[in-house]
Each structure stands twice: as structure tokens, then as C-alpha cells.
Amino acid sequence: MGSILLVIHLMTAIFLVALILMQRSGGGALNGLGGGSGANSFLSARGTGNLLTRLTAILATVLFITSIALSIYYKGMNRGAVSVVDSVPATQNVPQVPTVPLEQ
Secondary structure: OHHHHHHHHHHHHHHHHHHHHHOOOOOOOOHHHOOOOOOOOOOOOHHHHHHHHHHHHHHHHHHHHHHHHHHHHHHHHOOOOOOHHHHOOOOOOOOOOOOOOOOO
16 A cells, blocks of 8 residues: 555656646746747647646645655554664763873
8 A cells, every 4th residue: 555655656746847847937037948938938828827737736736645645654554663762772881991001
């Protein structure tokens, strides 16, 4: 179950990044690269922008849901685990400095 959730989570994250990069920039910073508001923009249609916006919102929701589901799933699996802080000894052992005999 955990591996299926993890694969869905990773694929959602990859698709979400791709969708965000495909969207048209709001500013004019990418005008020369085809991402700005020029007439020859790659994604200049308004319908395409609305579709990408909806898909981004849906994928972001799926990403949050899988994040919460993974955290609940792995929390339930680690009930008997010992914390690293609990396994550290409370007292600190300081090594003794070796004494060198004085020559007479």
C-alpha cells in the first residue's frame, strides 16, 4: 500500500512541475523565449490557460492528499520504533588523559 501511494505521489509531483512550467508567464520576462504575452506565444489561447489552471489545481490537491495519506501510513508503521534521542546515553564518558612520568 505504501509503495503504491509513494509512486502516485511522485508521479503527481512530476506532472505538477511539468504543468507549472507549461503555463504562460504573467510578466514579460520570457517574451523572447515564447513564454511571454506576445502574439507568437506557445500557449496563448485562453481556453488552454484555463485547462492548465484547472489541472494544476487538481494535481496540487492530489499531491496534498497523497502527502497526508503517506504521513498517516508511515506513522502507523513506526509505533514500536525507538527514537535516536532515546538511544543516546545520558552521561558522557570523558577519556582520561594519560600521565607521563617525569624523568629525574
